[in-house]
Amino acid sequence: MSPPASRTLRAADLEALAVGLCLLGSGGAGDPQPFASVLRSQLGNGELVLHAPGGLGGASVVPVGMVGATSVFTEKLPHGGEFGAAVAATGRWTGAAPDAVMGIETAGLNGVTALVAALRMGLPYVDADLAGRGLPRLDQLTWVTAQLPLTPCALAFPGGHTLLVDSASATEVERTIRAALAGTGGWAALALPPSPAALLDETACVGTLGRALELGRAHDSLRVLADAAEVAEVLGGEVLGEGRVHDVLRHSAGGGLQPESSVTVLDRNGPVLRIETENEFLMVLVDGEPRATVPDLICLLDRRTNRPLAVDALRRGDEVFVVVLPAPAWWLAPGRLDRVSPAAFAIDSPPLLLGGRP
Known part of the structure; x- marks a missing residue:
């Protein structure tokens, strides 16, 4: 539309x-x-x-x-x-x-x-x-x-x-x-x-x-202590897990071209999620298997307040939802994806996008 x-x-x-x-x-x-x-x-x-x-x-x-x-x-x-x-x-x-x-x-x-x-x-x-x-x-x-x-x-x-x-x-x-x-x-x-x-x-x-306004208004309608299904439906994405941040391993390598931290989340239902980051969240692995990557929007939300959390604000013990929202459509047209794919951030993975797009 x-x-x-x-x-x-x-x-x-x-x-x-x-x-x-x-x-x-x-x-x-x-x-x-x-x-x-x-x-x-x-x-x-x-x-x-x-x-x-x-x-x-x-x-x-x-x-x-x-x-x-x-x-x-x-x-x-x-x-x-x-x-x-x-x-x-x-x-x-x-x-x-x-x-x-x-x-x-x-x-x-x-x-x-x-x-x-x-x-x-x-x-x-x-x-x-x-x-x-x-x-x-x-x-x-x-x-x-x-x-x-x-x-x-x-x-x-x-x-x-x-x-x-x-x-x-x-x-x-x-x-x-x-x-x-x-x-x-x-x-x-x-x-x-x-x-x-x-x-x-x-x-x-x-x-x-306009998309930011729509996302913000949808987010405002979330109930306090919303469950994963509500978060996914309201924001138009997918919740890959919910649980407690077990570890935030910060490091610097490759002149800033390598992920600068790895965030480990212990899911309430058993799986272990790892989120690789640089300035932004770049990839989510669930029990070692890649599940989501850039250019989709990987977001961590505080489970108590639903507020989005920044990479540099994450701390051990935070209770989070790990959410994936669709990438901007412009990047999914032929010939454009490589510039914002995991390889552009020195991550050895193909793009893994919601619904198997493009």
Whole structure:
């Protein structure tokens, strides 16, 4: 079913939106609450229209988001002009100002940053992004898969300076940005080159913010102490297990390309579940047999509160549901899956998706 031509976002929607963005983050992508508070203040009693790309004709749309360590963001707060500065830098280089804003990654913290940027710059917001879920690297974005360039792009740092990158491959962009972040405080606002709105249905994940809202509202309807069947039905996924976190083994290997932790969950009904993670949850094994992998959304929910848990927040003794939700549909088309498959995270497994898709 096609997404509606437009929908609106109000301050009353932000709690549900934040939960939905955490689910799309699949244990990573950062906490959306800091920017959700800013967005709530900006919206006041008003609303923000979430435009579908097809409703904007020949408009030029610029993707924006935050890059770097989301944990550092709360320590080194923005001054408010970073996204505008990054967009202005790309505009100076290309000689064209954008007509609208979209997200780079509509998940976790970045699910809200583009909304805040659109309001601050006074530009329409387009409900499309280049990931559809939490992804750790810029060279995994939909544009890279579609063989579109990520340059010229611009970084604006909280210290007030900007960096422009041009004529670089996606891998070089990723490497350059990570090197710059290491010496400049840990995070920056990123603006990619503008795209014609008419191309986004083919080159971007359309309707991701709408999906986050729907997931958040569905999650809100869960009863306290819901059972596994209710969680699966309400969220539209599958519960692979429920039980207690027995161990969280954290390690670092392969320069960040190997899973950084293994989470062991002892199921109430006997099986042992192991969840391999990097920045996000990547694979679930049940009694040693792989059962679910990226790009499906693997989520761990607190069994007492139903709240999504982040990879770095898991502790021994947590009572959890291990839930799998469907991957963004964009990634399931022919020729696209390899960029977000387990092999892209140095995991030796074929993609294992709900219902055997694609």
